[in-house]
Amino acid sequence: DTAVSQTPKYLVTQMGNDKSIKCEQNLGHDTMYWYKQDSKKFLKIMFSYNNKELIINETVPNRFSPKSPDKAHLNLHINSLELGDSAVYFCASSQVFTGEQYFGPGTRLTVT
Amino acid sequence: AQSVSQHNHHVILSEAASLELGCNYSYGGTVNLFWYVQYPGQHLQLLLKYFSGDPLVKGIKGFEAEFIKSKFSFNLRKPSVQWSDTAEYFCAVNAGNQGGKLIFGQGTELSVKP
Numbered sequence: 001d002t003a004v005s006q007t008p009k010y011l012v013t014q015m016g017n018d019k020s021i022k023c024e025q026n027l028g029h030d031t032m033y034w035y036k037q038d039s040k041k042f043l044k045i046m047f048s049y050n051n052k053e054l055i056i057n058e059t060v061p062n063r064f065s066p067k068s069p070d071k072a073h074l075n076l077h078i079n080s081l082e083l084g085d086s087a088v089y090f091c092a093s094s095q096v097f098t099g100e101q102y103f104g105p106g107t108r109l110t111v112t
Numbered sequence: 113a114q115s116v117s118q119h120n121h122h123v124i125l126s127e128a129a130s131l132e133l134g135c136n137y138s139y140g141g142t143v144n145l146f147w148y149v150q151y152p153g154q155h156l157q158l159l160l161k162y163f164s165g166d167p168l169v170k171g172i173k174g175f176e177a178e179f180i181k182s183k184f185s186f187n188l189r190k191p192s193v194q195w196s197d198t199a200e201y202f203c204a205v206n207a208g209n210q211g212g213k214l215i216f217g218q219g220t221e222l223s224v225k226p
Contacts, residue, residue, distance in 0.1 A: 004155075033214075035214075040218070041150075041218075042216070042218055042219070043202065043214075043219075044216070045215075048213065055211045056211055056212075056213055090156065092156075097210075097211045098206065098212055099146050099212060099214045100158060101214065102158075103155045103156040104155060105154070
């Protein structure tokens with residue numbers, strides 16, 4: 001069973017479009033995260049949620065809106081996509097607030 | 113601001129060579145330290161972690177790391193690398209009051225030649 005899953009794995013879209021990435025974890029964890037990995041492989045946290053409540057919002061443009069319908073799911077919606085949004089987006093989860101996190105396979109977003 | 117610095121961008125080794133990847137962080141308070149590994153085409157996996165206690169921690173696949181508080185360092189080591197260790201290695205820090213936020217280093221690409 002996949003612990004943290006993301007869909008889609010690849011996403012190619014044009015500038016200005018709106019897209020969503022879905023994440024689900026079956027580990028029973030309370031906390032979920034979104035990270036962005038740029039072309040140089042640098043990873044930076046974007047958001048974290050604990051039991052559906054937003055905990056961390058790291059100066060991310062408000063075109064990015066996370067949504068957590070329940071503690072097992074954390075989706076990322078991106079409005080008005082820009083070229084600079086091209087990256088790999090990783091979802092992760094952990095038991096409460098800990099750096100011991102389980103990562104999903106990533107979603108490679110390409111904006112053309 | 114907290115930051116994590118990894119000394120090497122790309123390391124190339126032959127099989128059976130010893131490995132040491134440097135990691136330094138800047139944060140004055142209590143931290144938890146991690147090394148994550150990303151094999152080609154795969155997701156990040158936890159290699160090892162340090163929370164407290166013995167500063168020499170052992171992880172999976174024969175890796176170990178040593179926390180030296182006075183040097184703000186958490187270097188990763190392996191006595192003898194294998195071709196299958198080819199991957200990207202990330203050092204990461206989590207400060208105790210930061211809600212699980214991981215701050216990553218730039219990553220070190222390790223290439224092991226058979």
